[in-house]
Amino acid sequence: MITESTSKLLSHVPCENCGSKDNAALYDDGHTYCFGCLQHSQGDAGEAPVLPTTPAASVALLEGNYQPLRSRGLTEETCRKFGYLCVPNYNGQPVQAATYRDKSGRPCAQKLRTRDKQFSIHGDAKDMTLFGSHLWAAGKMIVVCEGEIDAMTVSQVLEHKWPAVSVPNGAQSAKRALMESLDYLQNFETIILMFDQDDAGQSAAIDCAEALPIGKVKIATLPNKDANDCLINGEITQLVSAIYGASVYRPDGIVAASELRSVIGEADAESEIAYPYVKLNGILMGIRTGSLITIAAGSGVGKSTLVREFAYAVHQGQKAGPVGLLMLEESTKRTAQGLVGLHMSKNITVNPDTATRREVESSFDDLFSHQDMYFFDHFGSTDLSVILNRIRYMNKALGCKVIYLDHISILISGLTGGVTDERRLVDEVMTSLRVLVQEIDICLFVVSHLRRPSSEAGHEGGAKVQLSQLRGSHAIAQLADACIGLEVDSEDPTSGLRNLVVLKNRHTGQVGNAGSLRYSMETGRLTEVSEDFIDVPF
DSSP states (O other): OOOOOOOOEEEEOOTTTTTTTSSSSEEETTTTTTTTTEEEEEOOOOOOOOOOOOOOOOOOOOOOOOOOBGTTTBOOHHHHHHHHEEEETTTEEEEEEEEEEOSOOOOEEEEOOOOOEEEEEOGGGOOOBBTTGGGSSSSEEEEESSSHHHHHHHHHHHOOOOOOETTTTGGGGHHHHHHHHHHHHEEEEEEEEESSSHHHHHHHHHHHHHOTTTTTTEEEEOOOSHHHHHHTTTTTHHHHHHTTEEEEOOOOOOOGGGGHHHHOOOOOOOSSOOOSSHHHHHHHTTTOEEEEEEEETTTTTSSSHHHHHHHHHHHHHSSSSSSSEEEEOOOOOHHHHHHHHHHHHHHHOOOOOSOHHHHHHHHHHHHTTTEEEEOOOOOOOOOOHHHHHHHHHHHTTTTTTTEEEEEEHHHHHHHOOOOOOOHHHHHHHHHHHHHHHHTTTTTTEEEEEEEEOSSSSSSGGGGOOOOOBBOOTHHHTTTOOOEEEEEEEEOOSSSEEEEEEEETTTTTOOOOOEEEEEEEETTOOOEEEGGGGTTOOO
């Protein structure tokens, strides 16, 4: 609702935020407000954006005449009914004056509009109620619009038989205005929100619907920007249909079973984005967006190498677009070298002499010729908000659908700063990552360290990986859609043999052995081994 203010409108100025030439209003206390993008900058007094007000105690309401607004398609009868005046001279220029009333129905203020769309309030702004609310006390339906012209339009189209009102100061203060008029709105069986079809209007409609009584609210969808544009463009039938066909507001996340009929018969086929290992891919049925996958292994077992194999395969498959990697334990150069080495099947990070510089650069060019990959140069920064921001950027700006975070323990240590409440921090991080995965619909792989098992061998000696060993909190397993473990061969821990095990699989429920891999020091690759040959010496 528009509140009383001592600030005065000086002029309309360009908006630095949206680039509009004159949508921003500059007030004498220094604050600005853009009626286009709703950007507000505080002045010296830090006031909220309000329209300049002439106190009611010092002036009487303006007098004028009722006449048709031909450019708006509104009749004199409509203007007279709502108290919408044309004032021939106000401060040297003609203005239109929408008369607002207080809760008792008495005129208390006028919202003035000049030809160049400058607005101000004349009278007592603090007592203004919904424009037009004095005309109807109760009923089956009420239409709430964003502006006075739209409210009058709806009423006229409905032959003034159905209530139509508007909020005093547009979308930016609509929720507050409706909350202040909640007792009034409760007198109607259905509340139809017919706000402008731009982003600001639709966002405000949802905010208002969330706050109003459940089950009473509908949101109308218009074929044009607003109700009056529909009238001007001859879309009266569509406007009426939008009113009576308004959809009942339902909060996000609530889905009617009847809406699923068209998809219920569709099989959840294997994803086109595949894991590089046949048996693992068969169990998990591919890499799916909207999924959080945990990779778990002991120290030095090869988690980062496995991540690079996964990322390399997705990159080469080209089904998921570019791949994003946030490798918090190594530099971007090391990540790139590892990927180029995989492409060459040469372990150039351990043995640089295995390839010439020209060969490495040629392989680099070939690897990224069809598609780029994106790395996070963390510079030691592991703040959670930064990580979340970079993941969101990789998806929204760069198109990454599959992203790898290696590893969560470094992220947690960056948050603790010596604090020992690790479990709480892990819960916080995993919850934030889970929410982000669902929000932007990506597949996020998160690498986790394990607590050392009670056996003397340890994971590097062949101890089995278990969900209970995930370090820090059960949330690492609970919030993941799948958990993949990497184990050293228990019979010969010094060999290059590694066993994959699926510890959790929310998609199909199938868990257990997912094949064996052999690490080659010469190539730097983790290659799938057939079960018929897993006993071949390294």
